Amino acid sequence: MxxxxxxxxxxxxxxxxxxxxxxxxxxxxxxxxxxxxxxxxxxxxxxxxxxxxxxxxxxxxxxxxxxxxxxxxxxxxxxxxxxxxxxxxxxxxxxxxxxxxxxxxxxxxxxxxxxxxxxxxxxxxxxxxxxxxxxxxxxxxxxxxxxxxxxxxxxxxxxxxxxxxxxxxxxxxxxxxxxxxxxxxxxxxxxxxxxxxxxxxxxxxxxxxxxxxxxxxxxxxxxxxxxxxAAGRRRAGGVPAPVPRALGRTDLPPDGWSAVRRARDADRPRARAYLDDYFDVRVAISGDRAGGVDTGMLCGIGRRDGRTVAYAAQTGTANTPAGFRTATRLVHLADRLGIPVLTLIDTPGAANDESAERAGVGPAIAGLFAAIAGARVPVTTLVIGEGGSGGALALASPDRLWITPDGYFSVIAPHAAAAILKRAETDAPALAAQFRLRPQDLLEDALVRGIAGATVVCPTRSESRSVTGTSHVPGLPDKTVVASTY
Structure with a gap:
């Protein structure tokens, strides 16, 4: 008919x-x-x-x-x-x-x-x-x-x-x-x-x-x-997105090189596992609207416990300019609609090949830095694996940053540092120790607010405690907490 x-x-x-x-x-x-x-x-x-x-x-x-x-x-x-x-x-x-x-x-x-x-x-x-x-x-x-x-x-x-x-x-x-x-x-x-x-x-x-x-x-x-x-919400303020629970190991790495090796372990939980665990439903957005897609940057909007949360999550690869621009678009969208943002950090660093340079990796990272710095909605960040230099920091909240026991955050990856310093590749483990990149080092130095779901040895009292809720660590400032949010 x-x-x-x-x-x-x-x-x-x-x-x-x-x-x-x-x-x-x-x-x-x-x-x-x-x-x-x-x-x-x-x-x-x-x-x-x-x-x-x-x-x-x-x-x-x-x-x-x-x-x-x-x-x-x-x-x-x-x-x-x-x-x-x-x-x-x-x-x-x-x-x-x-x-x-x-x-x-x-x-x-x-x-x-x-x-x-x-x-x-x-x-x-x-x-x-x-x-x-x-x-x-x-x-x-x-x-x-x-x-x-x-x-x-x-x-x-x-x-x-x-x-x-x-x-x-x-x-x-x-x-x-x-x-x-x-x-x-x-x-x-x-x-x-x-x-x-x-x-x-x-x-x-x-x-x-x-x-x-x-x-x-x-x-x-x-x-x-x-x-x-989101329609009609106040454009500023709002309740931050909760910190995701850690899905990997709960014990802390004994030294810096162990932290790096754990973060690079192929069997460690990755971004998709965290997003599946965190959200009841989610819908992806894709691409930078300028001709580029980076499958190593997962962006979208989801619902958790009845609340809308926007997310940008790295998957462990070196992100391209398209990935940083897509995350920037996501943050701007969330900010316009009054939606809190969750970011998951896991990258060895930004892509640094010829194609990345031609596509404007520097301006792309700058745009993401500016978007997060200027966001009027709260941004919550969890480092779930590698935190490699500026490519990782671009996605990080300046005031709500947590890390898992199988993550690290460093000014540069130890192998790259060895090359820059004209030292042998075998010196990478020693450099990892010097960088104080372990979760507990970052917590002691007040560079992160807490370690998600860890059994922590308190840096100031050598006091071990297993955390089952969001708790203050004895001897550390109030802003440094160990978070297990489920």
Whole structure:
């Protein structure tokens, strides 16, 4: 049976029903011109719009209103590609801006369901100018912490991809969808390679999630559920994310070289194990939105004990500039929405090869330092393995830093130090001792606030104690605690 106007795969209402329920349209925009052949007196434009209304069953290329996703009220902006290719002119732009302003008034998330060829050429610059108007409304929403999730349908092209889609807090793309700034006819190319599809955009860090239409409802529901409580939160302050419990060894290393070897043990628990243990549910974000992805930096948003927490976690590899930029994007997002941040440190250091230098590893690390230093939300950090130099410190909270018994933190890795000092590689163990990089050394020197889940020998009293809760260590300042948070 052929699909009708309401359930057509290119239709605005079909897209809404894919992820939401209880849709109610917003009032029609009364002040946008909709007469004759338009502002340019374009021949046949009135006829084209009349045919588009018949084909789509809609009055415009976008359908905007309120709906429910899970337990939350949202504002939805849904495009109908059957209406002149989902293009945006003055009236469609006014509808989108009205919807974005309504989300701001209600302080509820925006979910945009995009399928468009871009600006409507029959309205000339009046159409193109809508991109600025839409971007301005999105910026106003971001300023007060209104979350925005964009779902890229087939096709998503032109200025609306750039102004509404790519700027969303989280970008979800449907598998197989064409996603490109320029469509085939503009490019003069009849074929779409992966560079012009959702798969390519995901692979180059321009979208966060690649999902099938069947999975879209679950993914969008999880995202709205995680982000919706953030709408309306105070942008500063908040309760910090709890320190994760240690999943590895609880005894402390006897010397510096033992600490390094433990941190490099292939069987030690890694970031994914910590995230699985910590969160009840989590959704990843991926990529730096500038063409790069680093699988060694896991970023996303999750729920723990009913609270939303953002996370950035290193996986034990040398992070690339894309990884640092993705973490920076995560921290900025959390700060805008008032979400506390958890970071997990585990890296031998930043990538230092030619490709990393060409991609701007120095500026990328600088951006992450600045994001964490300037964050108004609390950042909690746990070192779960290697803490190698600036590549690790970039992810560290300046005032809420803990370490596990099988972690270390050092100004530089001992082997690299031996090379710099023109000493033999066999001198690395001695250098490890000189660096005072063990968890207990860092605690004694007040460089970390505590050791998660350890059996600690107190540095000042040689007093052994097994910690089962968050406890003060006798003889140390109040700020240095041993934390076991479960």
């Amino acid at each position: 052929a699909s009708g106007p309401a359930d057509h795969p290119f239709g605005a209402r079909a897209a809404i029903s894919l992820v939401a329920a209880g849709f109610e349209p917003l009032p029609a925009v009364a002040d946008a011109a909709d007469d004759g052949d338009g502002p340019l007196d374009w021949p046949g434009y009135a006829r084209d719009r009349a045919r588009a209304r018949t084909d789509s069953g809609e009055d415009e290329s976008v359908l905007c209103g309120t709906a429910r996703i899970g337990a939350h009220a949202v504002v939805v902006i849904s495009f109908d590609f059957r209406y002149i290719g989902g293009s945006v002119g003055e009236r469609a732009g006014a509808l989108i801006c009205q919807a974005l302003a309504e989300a701001r008034r209600r302080h509820c998330p925006v979910v945009s369901l995009i399928a468009t060829g871009g600006s409507r050429m029959q309205e000339g610059m009046r159409s193109l100018r809508q991109l600025q108007r839409i971007a301005a409304e999105c910026a106003r929403n971001a300023e007060i912490g209104v979350p925005h999730v964009a779902v890229l349908r087939n096709p998503t092209a032109g200025g609306l991809w750039a102004s509404l889609g790519a700027g969303a807090d989280v970008v979800v793309a449907l598998q197989g969808a064409t996603v490109a700034f320029a469509g085939r006819r503009v490019r003069g190319d009849l074929h779409d390679t992966d560079d012009f599809r959702a798969e390519g955009k995901y692979g180059t860090g321009q979208v966060d999630l690649l999902v099938s239409p069947a999975d879209a409802r679950g993914v969008v529901t999880d995202l709205v559920d995680l982000l919706a409580p």
